[in-house]
Amino acid sequence: xxxxxxxxxxxxGRLVGKKEKEYKPTTPKxxxxxxxxxDDLELRHLAIQGISKLLDQIxxxxxxxxxxxxxxxxxxxxxxxxxxxxxxxxxxxxxISCQDKSMLExxxxxxxxxxxxxxxxxxxxxxxxxxDGSLGHGPHSLQNLVSVGPVELKLPLPFPCSVSVVCMAxxxxxxxxxxxxxxxxxxxxxxxxxTEMGSFHQVDGALNHKTTxxxxxxxxxxxxxxxxxxxxxxxxxxxxVQLCPPPKNFSKVRDFEVVKRDLSDTLxxxxxxxxxxxxxxxxxxxxxxxxxxxxxxxxxxxSKTPNLCVxxxxxxxxxxxxxxxxVGDDWYGVLYSWSDNKKKSSxxxxxxxxxxxxxxxxxxLDRLGPASGLNETTQSPFPVRSDRKPSYSSGPVVWxxxxxxxxxxxxxxxxxxxxxxxxxxxxxxxxxxxxxxVCLGFYELLEGVAQICDRECTLLPANVSPDCSIQxxxxxxxxxSPECYNVKQVITPKLTHFNQGKx
Numbered sequence: 001x002x003x004x005x006x007x008x009x010x011x012x013g014r015l016v017g018k019k020e021k022e023y024k025p026t027t028p029k030x031x032x033x034x035x036x037x038x039d040d041l042e043l044r045h046l047a048i049q050g051i052s053k054l055l056d057q058i059x060x061x062x063x064x065x066x067x068x069x070x071x072x073x074x075x076x077x078x079x080x081x082x083x084x085x086x087x088x089x090x091x092x093x094x095x096i097s098c099q100d101k102s103m104l105e106x107x108x109x110x111x112x113x114x115x116x117x118x119x120x121x122x123x124x125x126x127x128x129x130x131x132d133g134s135l136g137h138g139p140h141s142l143q144n145l146v147s148v149g150p151v152e153l154k155l156p157l158p159f160p161c162s163v164s165v166v167c168m169a170x171x172x173x174x175x176x177x178x179x180x181x182x183x184x185x186x187x188x189x190x191x192x193x194x195t196e197m198g199s200f201h202q203v204d205g206a207l208n209h210k211t212t213x214x215x216x217x218x219x220x221x222x223x224x225x226x227x228x229x230x231x232x233x234x235x236x237x238x239x240x241v242q243l244c245p246p247p248k249n250f251s252k253v254r255d256f257e258v259v260k261r262d263l264s265d266t267l268x269x270x271x272x273x274x275x276x277x278x279x280x281x282x283x284x285x286x287x288x289x290x291x292x293x294x295x296x297x298x299x300x301x302x303s304k305t306p307n308l309c310v311x312x313x314x315x316x317x318x319x320x321x322x323x324x325x326x327v328g329d330d331w332y333g334v335l336y337s338w339s340d341n342k343k344k345s346s347x348x349x350x351x352x353x354x355x356x357x358x359x360x361x362x363x364x365l366d367r368l369g370p371a372s373g374l375n376e377t378t379q380s381p382f383p384v385r386s387d388r389k390p391s392y393s394s395g396p397v398v399w400x401x402x403x404x405x406x407x408x409x410x411x412x413x414x415x416x417x418x419x420x421x422x423x424x425x426x427x428x429x430x431x432x433x434x435x436x437x438v439c440l441g442f443y444e445l446l447e448g449v450a451q452i453c454d455r456e457c458t459l460l461p462a463n464v465s466p467d468c469s470i471q472x473x474x475x476x477x478x479x480x481s482p483e484c485y486n487v488k489q490v491i492t493p494k495l496t497h498f499n500q501g502k503x
Contacts, residue, residue, distance in 0.1 A: 012132050074100050079096070080092050129164070271368060409452065
């Protein structure tokens with residue numbers, strides 16, 4: 001989805017200039033040209049023209065893109081809700097009228113509310129801000145948002161997004177253009193937008209129709225450039241395809257590395273799997289696959305021409321299978337038939353995150369082979385068994401509530417009162433408790449158990465074994481020793497003539 005948010009403050013009503021003539025230098029290929037700028041040409045008129053060109057690019061290259069239009073000043077107004085009908089948005093562009101002062105925070109609040117209501121916090125949004133570059137004054141302004149902080153807006157934004165700022169100003173109209181660019185770069189950081197997903201676009205040269213279209217073309221090339229490539233199945237079968245929305249190269253900062261992958265222009269089918277085997281894997285992005293027209297204008301010819309996309313779509317739908325596709329260096333995805341109802345279905349591509357182990361239960365993707373190579377067995381080869389022992393099979397100590405700690409301590413004390421017969425059980429439960437406390441960094445628990453042991457020594461009845469008091473005193477000393485902070489240390493029983501043969 002895309003949100004176009006337009007600054008309709010009073011400064012957007014400024015005239016671009018009086019009637020004047022701008023001459024281009026004469027070249028051998030083109031004669032001298034004259035561009036006339038009318039007196040009543042305002043900044044908002046140029047912004048409307050640029051947005052219209054941007055909508056043309058979206059309509060051509062990203063036919064499934066949902067677009068919404070908002071305008072903000074001291075209030076934020078939803079001009080057009082999310083729609084795929086670009087003509088509806090074009091018809092509303094003329095309603096953009098200049099109001100009062102520019103309050104960017106108010107506009108961002110409107111965007112945040114709209115996105116969370118329509119798409120939630122998991123969908124990446126393209127946010128295009130069209131403004132004259134005014135920093136504004138007072139609360140809710142860009143200047144206040146950057147220097148002081150937001151008044152009501154919660155930062156960072158609760159949803160992932162890319163932000164492109166189109167500044168409708170040249171150096172003549174706004175002499176603080178460098179300061180404005182720096183302010184928006186600071187804003188990107190506060191919004192939680194990664195460096196590579198925030199961009200600032202300004203008019204190159206004088207402000208006119210041509211330079212306005214050029215600056216909006218930069219935004220279109222950045223987010224809505226058509227992706228065309230080739231889908232290949234074996235040596236002899238292939239087709240030119242288009243992915244919608246256009247996929248983006250992968251870039252992600254992990255704990256100790258930055259992972260980057262470039263998408264190849266060739267999608268190579270490596271093999272087929274049953275949908276039940278691949279189940280519902282985690283994906284990076286999803287795309288509709290459309291065959292591209294190889295230059296023919298007749299739709300009748302297209303319907304008679306065999307196409308790999310049609311072949312795969314029908315076969316995968318009937319057989320309930322999917323294709324494993326290589327899209328880059330150690331980067332894979334799956335092709336499958338998807339339908340939102342019984343009548344309509346389409347061929348989709350889901351891209352995994354780069355890496356051979358992106359689908360854990362499939363094992364290393366580069367080690368998948370033909371099913372005929374398996375030994376005869378009735379069991380499915382998936383999920384692939386991992387060499388790692390799962391944590392839930394080792395019986396770890398988990399304390400969610402206070403009662404859990406109390407019951408574990410009481411278990412140790414129950415065994416302590418039955419010493420020396422329960423010596424082995426007493427030290428087993430004690431070491432289990434001690435290991436959990438050290439692993440969690442809960443060192444206060446060790447001191448607490450030591451104090452409980454000291455207290456129990458004074459409360460022991462006369463009919464218990466003397467070994468009980470000896471072992472509890474010994475345990476209290478060990479729990480207070482520095483060696484006890486070693487997670488691998490095991491507390492062993494103290495040998496006495498009472499417990500000989502019982503350890």
